[in-house]
Amino acid sequence: MNRAGSRLCLVEDDPIMGESLMLRFQLEGIQADWFVSAAEALVATENFDYSLLLSDIKLPDISGQEMYQTLLKRSSAPPSTLFITGFGSIDQAVELLKLGARDYITKPFDLDDLLGKLRSISPELFEFESIAGAENVLGISASMLTIQQTLRQVAGHDVSVLITGESGVGKEYVANYSHRCDKQRKQQPFEAVNCAGLVENLLEAELFGYEKGAFTGAVRKHRGVFERADGGCLFLDEIGDMPVSMQAKLLRVIQDGSLHRIGGEQAIQVNTRLISATNRDLKKAVLSGEFREDLFFRINVIHLEIPPLRDRPEDIAWFAHRFIVEYAWAHEEQHFLSPAAEDYLLSRSWPGNIRQLRHCIERACILASQEVLGPRDLGQEQFDGEEVFAVSDADLKGQLQEHEKRVILHALDVHQWRIVETAEHLGISRKNLWEKMRRYTIQPPVDLLNNSANPVDVVPE
The missing domain is CATH 3.40.50.300 (P-loop containing nucleotide triphosphate hydrolases)
Structure with a gap:
């Protein structure tokens, strides 16, 4: 077996969560390999001696518990293991602790909380040598x-x-x-x-x-x-x-x-x-x-x-993709940049630099009605120079939230407050729509709640 050094093995089949975790690991200087199935991870752990295994309990082939039991049969000293679990599988996580797993974390979780657990279990992951080859922590220019x-x-x-x-x-x-x-x-x-x-x-x-x-x-x-x-x-x-x-x-x-x-x-x-x-x-x-x-x-x-963003155009698309991944992690919404959108981003002068680019991407993700972002989603038609971004951070956030609330209300009216249909129309999950409705205190009209002929979806507790 080859020694992988201070390296983490991530087993996660959700592409959004997996990509988000790998990005954060890169920014923290953690060397990690990502696998989407237990079978792939079991092959990797046969060839490499990982410091830590971070795995979802629910996997597409076999469960995280079955994978861990296989590791125990294979070796008396498997890698330190931390499991990601939902509320429904906490009992299973507790059983894994009895088998020898180090800890578990329940979804949804804060990334900083996860990093704290990783640091306590395997502090060597955070040694500086691990980022020696991570050449795109601050950019790729x-x-x-x-x-x-x-x-x-x-x-x-x-x-x-x-x-x-x-x-x-x-x-x-x-x-x-x-x-x-x-x-x-x-x-x-x-x-x-x-x-x-x-x-x-x-x-x-x-x-x-x-x-x-x-x-x-x-x-x-x-x-x-x-x-x-x-x-x-x-x-x-x-x-x-x-x-x-x-x-x-x-x-x-x-x-x-x-x-x-x-x-x-x-x-x-x-x-x-x-x-x-x-x-x-x-x-x-x-x-x-x-x-x-x-x-x-x-x-x-x-x-x-630090040079301005306009003088290092190769960093523009890199940061844009990073911000999209961060938004996906926070809101459970996946987006991608079309080639035309990337060209449009490169054509901008970005006087507000990375902060302005982040706001542009966040605005596009909030208002877009589809996964693939085009130039219009990035504000192409609204720009006449750069003055549209000459607002404070708080002003911009407030404007985006107000606009998002109006978009949601309009979609709810169109679909007569049917949550599933509205969520599909907006291109977001039902759970995510309910979270946004709670955030903006959007409540169904009383007459719709009492209308048995045209009932709205039940609000989940």
Whole structure:
């Protein structure tokens, strides 16, 4: 048997769940092989010694329990196994625990909860070496591969990193990736704070914390992000917008490695790696006196410039497909991009970068009436320049939700509130339609509920 190293074996016949899990594993740096049947997995486990087996209990050929029993007969030390189960098969999952399985997780589940279980069972899956070949974690363009390589090279060195680039290019995600590259710190907290989102006194309290009674409203002690990130990484977004007076206090903490909470007298030692980001030109800000030169040199040991999306077109389709998979995972709706849709995405300039692309894909998935997305679904007819996206994140989300509610109400009226027919018309599952109706508090009219000649579907409990 060949040693697969720190590798996961996934057995899942649902294409949406399988693809979503594999994408998240890739982003987490977990090496994994995906099989859609127990037979395929049993062949693979004969040839490779996997660290962990993650399997659905219900499979198309034999059950996960039968597969696990086969593994037990074959070897006295099968891979650590975690099962995915529905509510109806919890008893079966408990039986598997008695047989030796490590744990189970019940659908629907949060991906972070699953990762927590995987980490506790097989922490070696999360070792950095496993992502050495995952060359498309941040994108597939040459510029992003170079940035990934740089981050891997500086991993483990306590040097400050400055990330610059336009709004929406994914600076926080790059910072988080840098944290995960650091073997010594990645198990410790990653804290983030937006320096432009808080007024100066609140920013100081969030950075350094405060003692009980330090000011009106300070009813208890508060640990700032420097303390909370002790041993890990602190990400200061939009550091170029930090007031000059706050810059001096930040510099002192960086230099001394200690801080005083507001209202406190005791020096608190902190060991925090600093990653900063801005969309401003800090060199110009230094010349104009808006940014301290000594702080600039402190935070700018390693400088990474993230290019705008328009300058790396090969990443556009990659991110679009990734966002479609993420939407499918969250909403149980599968979509695909037509070749014409991909061409249309490549023709756009994307001034809002990755954030704008994500909104475009989410909007298309919400409003599309079919699985295959075309240029019209992506807003081709609505664009006259790029101003249609000049709205805040909250505004866009609200508009999309309101439009989705109107579409659902119209479809329900057309089909006289017959849920199965309406769901088929909208191209979504009956369960997903009910979830959306609950979310938007859509209730059938009373006269329809009482009309035995034309009854609506019963709302599931």
